[in-house]
Amino acid sequence: MGHYVKLIWLLVISVLMLGVSVVWFYKEYxxxxxxxxxxxxxxxxxxxxxxxxxxxxxxxxxxxxxxxxxxxxxxxxxxxFDIKQILLKGEGLWSNHENGPRVERCMTCHIDEDELHELHPEGLPIAYDVYGCTVCHGGNGRALESERAHEGSHADRKAMEGPRTASADEFIRMWKRLRELNPESEEGLRVESFYGPTGEYQIYVGRRKCIRCHKKMHPEHVERWSKTKFKSFERIEKEPDYRKGSTEYKKKCYKCHTTGYREDKKVYSEPGVGCEACHGPGEVYSHLMAGEHKGDVKEGQKLVRISFDFKICGNCHVPKRHEMRKEYFKGIAHMK
The missing domain is CATH 1.10.287 (Helix Hairpins)
Structure with missing residues (x-):
């Protein structure tokens, strides 16, 4: 009797081991x-x-x-069918022109490019092959199991904005991470400060929103700029070369006489040299100042130190910046 019991147990264990092996084999392949x-x-x-x-x-x-x-x-x-991945730079491991070991495999499952284009806004400035996905969405980029990969992730805009609008430090942490992933860029963090919490370009809120608070804090400065820089585009619109110039000719004026000019799309946010022309887009700053940190100057200054750079002045305040105007009037004089 004991002999048969042993055989039965051996059979049961063998069946269980076979079942485990089959399950393992199925999951593995x-x-x-x-x-x-x-x-x-x-x-x-x-x-x-x-x-x-x-x-x-x-x-x-x-x-x-x-x-x-x-x-x-x-x-x-x-x-x-295979695992798709990109090697990301950063974390101090970018050296000798070789990628570090940081890997993201999100595109192994998020493989439908048409769907990705539908879910992401047109003209998203962040390139997947440079920055990956987790820098904005969070989660575990190396994991290949859905539950592990999406743990702590932010699927939509609202979810991404929530944890990043708590303080200036959260934004700065994201900007530094973006810079870390693109170390070859020669620009400072100011470039990254143009990105909002979802990886999209920040919105230019307009000088009127800035003036609501800063008129009380810096009345002389606001009054001086209101009479000069804010109206710079109004002045050039009256100039004969601008009025008679071609569309391409006029676009050359936008870079220095408008705010929020996009070189890639040839459009601007508002006419004139507003506050954000030098300080960068104010969506994040104004949101932070209107939230729980309202009135906390130190919190706002953390962002301003990054978004403002004196180098920005050199983009317009350079010699021979009006050479095209000289050429235009020279041509007019020659025709006469």
Whole structure:
């Protein structure tokens, strides 16, 4: 009897070990991230096949589009599922022109680029391949299991803003992290200070919002600028070369006579040289000053020390900055 009991226990243990081995083998060769990738590509293939069916119709279809879709479908079906990652710089490990060991693998599961473009605002200045995802969203960038990867993460704007609007130190910590990930940039932290808590460019709030408080604190300064720099764009609009100049000619004036000028989009936030033209966008600062730290000058100064740099003066106050005007009037004189 005892012999049979031992055999039964041996059989039970063997079955359990076999079950554990099967589960381990399944998880090892069919991990969560691979299941997710399969699901994403199944959807992509289904969409492509629907498009192919439409464009291959002999009555209204387009043979060229159908052929291109056929190639796309074959490519999707032959996709190799693997771990996708980027090596980030920073943490003092960037040396000898080699990346440090910091890795982010978020794109292993967040593989649908179309979906990412929909979720992120157009023209987001932060490049994924330089800064990664966790610098804004938090979480564990190395993890490949969903629960571990998203632990402590901030999925949307509201979630990202919450922990970062508590104090100036939180913003500065984020800016320093951005700088750490892009150490090759020759600019100081002022560049990073243009980013808000979600990685988007801060909003220029306009000089009127600044004046509400600072008119009481610095009345002479505000009055002087209100009569001069704030109205600089009004003056150039009356100049003959500006009025008769081409669109491209006028855009050359925006850099120094407007506030919040975007070189990439050729647009500005407000006309004239306002407070934010020198001090940088005020969204974060004004938010902080209106919150629990209202009236705390030291808290605001932490941001100002970073967002203001005397080097900014040299962008406009340089010799020969009006050479284009000389050329314009020289041409007018020659025509006469």
């Amino acid at each position: 069919n991990p969560e991230w691979k299941q997710h990738q399969r699901a994403v590509f199944r959807k992509k293939i289904a969409r492509a096949e629907e498009d192919y069916e439409f464009w291959s119709n002999p009555e209204w279809g387009d043979p060229e589009k159908a052929k291109a879709l056929e190639g796309k479908i074959n490519g999707l079906k032959n996709t190799k």
